[in-house]
Amino acid sequence: MAENKNGINRRHFLRDGLWAACLTGLGGTAGFLSKKTNAQNTVWQIDPEICVACGNCATYCVQEESAVKCVHAYAVCGYCRICFGFFGPEPHDINEGAENQLCPTGAIKRTFVEDPYYQYTIDEPLCMGCGKCVKGCNTFGNGSLFLQVRHDRCLNCNECSIAAACPSGAFKRVPADKPYLLKRVDRA
């Protein structure tokens, strides 16, 4: 190896050159990506229009109690006396008895408002995000019940395991300042 008096040899020269090239490369990558960066972080959310309420949300979340829960858009609700999100198929009676309910955990509360309207409220700590009520409400009702990722519970994993198991591709990354895709009705 040719060594000169300054103590610079070929190996050192190559190493320094390569070092500078790598640093430039990293800078270049940063520059290239900065065109496509988002100042904001993203969070996971379910598009209720695509969701088929398959029930995977209840089981695939990395947390034991899923971060996905049912949300009720009251403005969309018909306040029906007989709600297909609340009552199981062929209920014994039209009242709040446990045997009549569709929800496996009894997470929907039915309260009387005025004749003939009833309000349905999700008791969130009880809801496990199975989507049974969502399916019922979408099939026969207005579709005011839908599943959403609750961000007070979501760990925002880099790869969401529910998203990986979602059969309809309803899970998407949304900007953190618009973290919910809520159903709404446009009224004139």
Place this chain on the structure above:
Amino acid sequence: MIRFAYIIIGTAVLLLWFPQSGGPSGIASVPTVGERFPPPDFESGYELPSPTTPAPRQSVYEYVDTVVLFAALALSSYLVLRTRSRRAILALCVFSLFYFGFWRKGCVCPIGAIQNIALSIFDRDYAVPIAVMLFFLLPLVFTLFFGRTFCAAVCPLGAIQDLVVLRPVSVPEWLESGLRLFAYVYLAAAVMFAATGSAFIICRYDPFISFFHLSGSLNMLILGACFLFVGIFIGRPYCRFVCPYGVILRQLSRISKWQVAITPDECIKCRLCEDSCPFGAIRAPTADWPAYDYNKSKKRLAFLILLLPVLVLSCGWIGSRLRPVTSRVHATVRLADQIYLEETGQAEETTDASAAFRATGKEIKVLYAEVEDIQAGFGLGGWLSGGFVGLVIALKLIGLSCRRRRTDYEADRAGCLACGRCFEYCPKEHAKLKEAKQAIGES
């Protein structure tokens, strides 16, 4: 030369991937709903409640995390190179484990950020958050300056393994290199699956994330426990044989400006540090080359250099032939397979996915065309990632047949995780410490 080629290919694989389109757009849309039962006009003065929307963790915390990462990297580098205190490094290790691991739940980490970067390069619709980009780049830049100080005390995955190294046994060099090949394959696969928008496999198969979450699937908990158990005897198995970020850091660490030195002074070849490294990263001085070996080695080297393109092409070919298997990681490809089976009457029952697809009323032809695009991506991805693995193998072989002269006991630039365990084995270190103590006593 070897590291030269490694890095060039590494960046080439990262940069040359063709742009992939598709994937969900991240913009919030507000859907409207058709009403079967018109909402009632209440007469009792009932007011509509509105659904609660608990906010996600504030974005400002992402920057706090980045600042903490920067501070931890700086402190780690200082502790490794200046303070040379194993105890302080260990303390930082525990802090990182609790902050990045248990407090931040291990997400986002630089290892997983590889995939976000790959996805944002190849997917037009995905913009990588700035915090994630910094998480990816900061440790790389620090490694270029100070060696693998990120691995030493900042990475929570490294930290959790570092704490269980109790009875380390040495792994023979051939086995170590052979097993390490897996990490390169893993890196190539992770970049391919991320770039095609299929999956983030590094996150999916992160063995320690379920510990950080304190919950998770049974399989992953068992895998994590296995890694920790093996880690009692084989120091940091994930870092050495699996970590895809680690192999990038290896190459950058080879040319870092500063490096961990076992001795603070001149090596006296006392051999005391020889067995101190639980990760097998201490290199002994080399003996002289026997003269008779020389010609044979030259021929072998020439052969290996000729073998390089053959290996690259054949591994690339294998990679592209694996397309039917690898492309099934993509959900759309799986869906198209299922639809095909249903259409041809080979599958009687529909799946959730195929039912959901049919409910959208999308044409099957469109789906098949989409899948063709995705599969073309996997074909090219297979060539590139296979070629990358072939190149790694070829360069490793070439590296084995080049010998360098080493006169002292040195930390292997690439393999050293900068944990600082060897420091206290050096008698020169003790002499220095004694001097320093005396100096303090006198003043």
